[in-house]
Amino acid sequence: MTAPAHPADPAGPATRPWYVSAGLALAAVALLLGLAWGAARLRSPYPFYGTAYPAGTQAAPFQGVAVQGGAARPFAFTPGAGGQATALFFGFTHCASICPLSLSYLNKARALLPAELQAKLQIVLVSVDPARDTPARLNDYVSYFGSGTGVRVPEPALTQVARAYGVAYQKAEVQGAAYQINHTTATYLIDARGHLRVLWDYTQLPQVERVKADLQYVLETP
Amino acid sequence: MPVPARLFILLLALLTACRPAPQAQAGPTATLTVEAARVVAVPPGVEETSVFGTLRNPGGRPLRLTGVESPAADHAMLMVTRTDAQGRTGMQMTDALTVPAGGELVLSDTGDHIMLMGLRAPLREGEPVALTLTDDAGGTHTLQAPVVKP
Numbered sequence A: 001m002t003a004p005a006h007p008a009d010p011a012g013p014a015t016r017p018w019y020v021s022a023g024l025a026l027a028a029v030a031l032l033l034g035l036a037w038g039a040a041r042l043r044s045p046y047p048f049y050g051t052a053y054p055a056g057t058q059a060a061p062f063q064g065v066a067v068q069g070g071a072a073r074p075f076a077f078t079p080g081a082g083g084q085a086t087a088l089f090f091g092f093t094h095c096a097s098i099c100p101l102s103l104s105y106l107n108k109a110r111a112l113l114p115a116e117l118q119a120k121l122q123i124v125l126v127s128v129d130p131a132r133d134t135p136a137r138l139n140d141y142v143s144y145f146g147s148g149t150g151v152r153v154p155e156p157a158l159t160q161v162a163r164a165y166g167v168a169y170q171k172a173e174v175q176g177a178a179y180q181i182n183h184t185t186a187t188y189l190i191d192a193r194g195h196l197r198v199l200w201d202y203t204q205l206p207q208v209e210r211v212k213a214d215l216q217y218v219l220e221t222p
Numbered sequence B: 001m002p003v004p005a006r007l008f009i010l011l012l013a014l015l016t017a018c019r020p021a022p023q024a025q026a027g028p029t030a031t032l033t034v035e036a037a038r039v040v041a042v043p044p045g046v047e048e049t050s051v052f053g054t055l056r057n058p059g060g061r062p063l064r065l066t067g068v069e070s071p072a073a074d075h076a077m078l079m080v081t082r083t084d085a086q087g088r089t090g091m092q093m094t095d096a097l098t099v100p101a102g103g104e105l106v107l108s109d110t111g112d113h114i115m116l117m118g119l120r121a122p123l124r125e126g127e128p129v130a131l132t133l134t135d136d137a138g139g140t141h142t143l144q145a146p147v148v149k150p
Helices: A018-043 A098-111 A135-144 A157-165 A208-220 B003-018
Strands: A062-068 A071-077 A085-091 A121-127 A149-152 A169-174 A177-183 A186-190 A196-201 B033-040 B048-056 B063-069 B073-083 B089-093 B097-099 B104-107 B113-119 B128-135 B140-148
Touching: A062 A135, A062 A157, A071 A149, A085 A098, A085 A157, A085 A208, A098 A121, A098 A135, A098 A208, A121 A135, A135 A149, A169 B089, A177 B073, A177 B113, A186 A208, A196 A208, B048 B140, B063 B073, B097 B104
Parallel strands: A085 A121, A121 A149, B033 B140
Antiparallel strands: A062 A071, A062 A149, A085 A186, A169 A177, A177 B089, A186 A196, B033 B048, B048 B104, B048 B113, B063 B097, B063 B128, B073 B089, B073 B113, B128 B140
8 A cells, every 4th residue: 555646746845836926026026116216206206207307407597678568679688586486398380280389388288287377487588599488579479379488599609508408400401391400309397496397299298297297296396 | 400500690680780880991191189289379470380280180090190280370380399318398390290190189288299480470369270281192181279377
């Protein structure tokens, strides 16, 4: 009589059971993800939808001409002046798609904010086409899509302003038609202390709820 | 009649009944359907704008669009969106936009679209703009896109 044979243990006695290995692997992955998340949160304590700037990044001031109170007057942009935050965008009025949409979405995102915060945010468009964009034309354009200020900064000052914000722009000839300008399509958010806080690419702006959340955080925590 | 043969005939009858009616496939001018077509509203004095929407090609062959015209503008162009190494984004004319067989082509500000240059009159919100697309097989596709403020 032999005892009933036990099924042989497929793994040798010295090997770890598979579930322990799997558990360890999962723990390692979780730890790595946790560390990555922690590092990201250290760099930017608020999980912005847009791309966050390092703390204390000073925004550059600039001067131009803009329609204010119905007439073209010198416009000096001093980041954070009057406790205002600014959504700054570089574009041009002969722009067929990116600029109208950017202005529309920025206005929509601002309109979602509580009323007292809406008043603390101005939208500013700086033209990368000063040859064709007069202050009046810029004003008509910006006003059509909501409210804001359209600023003409003449060359060579424009080159300096663009460089300060990391904006590149270049004329592009169009066959048999008016030229276009290829340009950096980001919108820069400057807080009430004059610091650059976050930028959004134009492809992100249609997510108005998420842009609004970024705006609200920056307006509430300058 | 033996059973297998009867079954076979029955099966054949069923198959013929289930087969969808043949598509009215006009070959070179396969129908193109359009969804959410819209012209971006721009203020008076601005003479450039874009047309967005979704083009669907129910046909069995890719539809290669090679031209576009509109009575609303001096020039209508097929465009692609390109970003260069310096991060500059702009629009470039392209010879053709393809709507895949049984698929769709989304026209948007971030990708392919139609551009209108030299608008002949200020656009009014809500009014329809006529566009005629031509394909490389000689077919024409006319669509109406209303002016919409984004």
